[in-house]
Amino acid sequence: MASIAPENADTIGEKHTYAPHAMSKDDVLTTRLDSLMNFFRKYGVNWCRKNSLWPLPFATACCGIEVMATGASRYDIARFGAEAMRFSPRQADLLIVAGRVGIKMMPVLQRIYMQMCEPKWVISMGACASTGGVFDTYATVQGVDQFMPVDVYVPGCPPRPETLLEGVMAIQRLVDKEGIKTSSQRGKGYRMVAEPTYMLEVNARNKLGLPGESEKG
Numbered sequence: 001m002a003s004i005a006p007e008n009a010d011t012i013g014e015k016h017t018y019a020p021h022a023m024s025k026d027d028v029l030t031t032r033l034d035s036l037m038n039f040f041r042k043y044g045v046n047w048c049r050k051n052s053l054w055p056l057p058f059a060t061a062c063c064g065i066e067v068m069a070t071g072a073s074r075y076d077i078a079r080f081g082a083e084a085m086r087f088s089p090r091q092a093d094l095l096i097v098a099g100r101v102g103i104k105m106m107p108v109l110q111r112i113y114m115q116m117c118e119p120k121w122v123i124s125m126g127a128c129a130s131t132g133g134v135f136d137t138y139a140t141v142q143g144v145d146q147f148m149p150v151d152v153y154v155p156g157c158p159p160r161p162e163t164l165l166e167g168v169m170a171i172q173r174l175v176d177k178e179g180i181k182t183s184s185q186r187g188k189g190y191r192m193v194a195e196p197t198y199m200l201e202v203n204a205r206n207k208l209g210l211p212g213e214s215e216k217g
Helices: 033-050 063-071 106-115 126-131 161-178 201-208
Strands: 055-059 094-098 121-125 152-154
Touching: 033 161, 055 063, 055 106, 063 094, 063 121, 063 126, 063 161, 094 106, 094 126, 094 161, 121 126, 121 161, 126 152, 152 161
Parallel strands: 055 094, 094 121, 121 152
Antiparallel strands: none
């Protein structure tokens, strides 16, 4: 309900204290440009960026085969807009470290990471890249997070394509929620862990009501 204008409403400084107000040629409408830019950045730029990730697969071991399977037709990483695998760091914004990394290979990986465009994210795929895995030796890096930031860990030895897709979706959620933050602003990375989303065949058959191997006639 509109309030009644006071008697001295025409005085300077008090004509905007009641509603409704009739616009005149002396009124000026102002807004903040940073609020408008933040709106377009959150709902425009971030949406485009999260649905057009360009991964760079740094595959050195068996995890690289799982990356290939993720990009093939069965799992189809193109559903998430990340099918453009780039082997040039200047054209990529998502580094997937798939496999063990040796001491002599670590400077190469660091240089590739520094050559990537900002903002950029890192997925540590598999036990070898995350913790060294079974290679507890002086020649194998016991986790790439000792030398570079990691945003999402994908567990497994090797992890299945479903788990890698969960890691990619975790990166998408980070881009959508946190916005465009450079690697220096993120520090050592978000260090999230992607949980496996697949079910064992026995549990899947029980939930779907399908007969097991022993029940087949």
